Amino acid sequence: MLRAFSTEQGNVTLDPGASATFPAHMPWIDLLSPSREEEVFAERAFDLAIPTREDMVEIEPSSRLYRENGALHLTATVIAGFTEGDPRTVPISFVLTKERLITVRYDDPLSFRAFISHLDRQPELCRSPASTLVFLLDAVVERTADILEEVARMTEEVSTAVFRRGRGPDRKRMSNETLEDILLQIGSAQGVLSKARESLSSLSRMLSFLAFSLPEYEASEAPHLKTVSRDVSSLSDQAAFMSSNVTFLLDAALGLINIEQNAIIKIFSVAAVIFLPPTLVGTVYGMNFEHMPELKWLFGYPMSLGLMVVSAILPYLWFKRKGWL
Incomplete structure (x- = not known):
């Protein structure tokens, strides 16, 4: 134009x-x-x-x-x-x-x-x-x-x-x-x-x-x-x-x-650490050995559950104290 x-x-x-x-x-x-x-x-x-x-x-x-x-x-x-x-x-x-x-x-x-x-x-x-x-x-x-x-x-x-x-x-x-x-x-x-x-x-x-x-x-x-x-x-x-x-x-x-x-990765890392001890406890008592005294003990099952809970709570409290959560 x-x-x-x-x-x-x-x-x-x-x-x-x-x-x-x-x-x-x-x-x-x-x-x-x-x-x-x-x-x-x-x-x-x-x-x-x-x-x-x-x-x-x-x-x-x-x-x-x-x-x-x-x-x-x-x-x-x-x-x-x-x-x-x-x-x-x-x-x-x-x-x-x-x-x-x-x-x-x-x-x-x-x-x-x-x-x-x-x-x-x-x-x-x-x-x-x-x-x-x-x-x-x-x-x-x-x-x-x-x-x-x-x-x-x-x-x-x-x-x-x-x-x-x-x-x-x-x-x-x-x-x-x-x-x-x-x-x-x-x-x-x-x-x-x-x-x-x-x-x-x-x-x-x-x-x-x-x-x-x-x-x-x-x-x-x-x-x-x-x-x-x-x-x-x-x-x-x-x-x-x-x-x-x-x-x-x-x-x-x-x-x-x-x-x-990093915050997302930290959550997964902390979760892995928290659930690692309970997993270890469950793994130990899941082994099929013949001589395991706790298997025939009346309080063996509650004890193993308690160990799992305590082993999960202790790392969580430690992370909270350090300010990582």
């Missing part, structure tokens, strides 16, 4: 098959999952090379950040699908000239949808190509901050489940399902954080490159760009802190699982 945005005409969807020329005074051109026909139409209209999907997934900076024929070609990694429960990173390309901003993307992250929605109420956000780019990057950074806030809430819930279970006799034991859910939440939080750090690292490189070139296009947007850069730096530090916190929670959860497993 090929759309154009301006302060006067708003959002205009273009049909390459029906349009021979491109509308004038359109600061922002958005190509969402463009077909080959739409790519050719845009390239001919602007005399620019539109990045392909293969170009956008390149990871070396020289392929993501460069200047060509008076246009800045910038590619950043953005988080998408978090709200839908399928967080992923997607590359988005920005081509900035003095006349217009062209974005190429094969996904529709919430940050772009929110920015387009804001354009209906604040068309001045799209007053120029450079200002549109800076405001769009600001929306991406703001959405990343929202995602980090949600991950912080998730980790706080996990921390509460792990460390606030009560003390002493009131402490609640965790079921296997609860422990499994905790590990899944930790894994999910770490996965989102790794994607957020990847996105912020990409945005940081892009903003650093853009800071040197933006004054040539619109110097008045330099302070706003610097503010966005500071936000990215702060969010990177926050994401690093949260990642270390999630790692700590993972270690704590694994330690908790080990404690629960």
